[in-house]
Amino acid sequence: MLSKNKIKWIRSLEHKKFRKETGCFLAEGNKLVADMLPYFECEFLLSESSWLATQGDIRTKEHVIAEKGDIARASLLRNPQNVLAVFKQPDYILDTEMLKTKLSLVLNGIQDPGNLGTIIRLADWFGIETIICSPDTADIYNPKTMQATMGALARVRTHYLNLPDFFKNMEEAGNSAFPIYGTFLEGENPYQKDLSPTGLIVMGNEGNGISSEIESFITQKIHIPSYPPQSETSESLNVAVATAIICAEFRRQHSENGKAAF
């Protein structure tokens, strides 16, 4: 039975305030819910009976079978799906030692929830397991972010940290030789550089780029070249698009197949 209170609770997860109070988040749709179920603690599952028939074992504290119309009343989507789930937000501890051996992303004030979700999805594609977000970056548990991740949060861990403190801690921990890449208009062409297989890639805010406070920590400035080089073009690329092009190039340079043709 789906009570009015339950509907209200589910819908309240649209707002960061309630997500913080409850420590929960909402995921909707067959693919997303099925991808998340094995990795996150499920508090509440709402589905049509037909959905259930397609699933194996499901671990959830509570499960309500409902008609399409009931799910639609609880849903935040324009086109409600046949399943939605409320999960517990996990607590991750950042392993700074591990960071030294990996390529990771740092997000400096990404504002659009869709951009953030798209970045998490592509990070997963390129085997990036850790994303450090400044406190003013959009919330990964925003339903719009969640939908854009397409389930990638099962493999990508995010941490919200004060970035200057984080960079200082990294330096003090003897990581001063650790490369920190960032995109700037005056940056070098990444296709002409030997990019490191480990390090941090900092991506900045949609309108303002990397903040001046964070710029001082960047050790390698790069810039994606437009084509043809001198002609008039857009001022910039969408931040998820820029992140994708840069991650693809970091991985190409260090994959056996990537260099074969050159």
Added chain:
Amino acid sequence: MLSKNKIKWIRSLEHKKFRKETGCFLAEGNKLVADMLPYFECEFLLSESSWLATQGDIRTKEHVIAEKGDIARASLLRNPQNVLAVFKQPDYILDTEMLKTKLSLVLNGIQDPGNLGTIIRLADWFGIETIICSPDTADIYNPKTMQATMGALARVRTHYLNLPDFFKNMEEAGNSAFPIYGTFLEGENPYQKDLSPTGLIVMGNEGNGISSEIESFITQKIHIPSYPPQSETSESLNVAVATAIICAEFRRQHSENGKAAF
């Protein structure tokens, strides 16, 4: 003076039906409007007086100076800006001869207006001047698309065409040797191929990829490799992100600076 009817007319441009009837579209915000003004016929401009003071010559059929609150009533944005403009949709004629000498994009059922706008913006970055869209692709004049283009429509021309007819016409015009690239799971690694400096890159629908009807026209199947190659990852990339990575690689292979390090 901003009449109620004018507000209604502006807001109606949210809907494709009215955009089609009027042959107009809406653009909002300082950057977008300023980028579009030199290239598109302006029917109506609505701005604060402070905005006007920052501009040079403006060509528009009608110009109304208004207070912020009035602009907000006409705006479709959550955060209304200090200017909006209604432009006439241009009529472009597709030059198929020119297509033979360029790299162009074909969109096969891109549904999300934001993805479409992001693709137009990145096409501009990579010097792609022509985009052919299937009739079921989102409308470029959708306000959400328009906002995501960031003004790139000034340099990128789009054409809505029946794709099978278009491909057949290209073949009949003696372009049978013309490469038509498309992304498929079983495609080749583009980093291991010599990519052509001219041709078409077909990108498919967000959920279903390239349709089977269109697949028969594809001459070169490619697939962006994930990293590391064998590990579990997201099933796919966002379509704008995939378009970006592919366009970046086509351009890298044919830019003087791109190969330097290899």
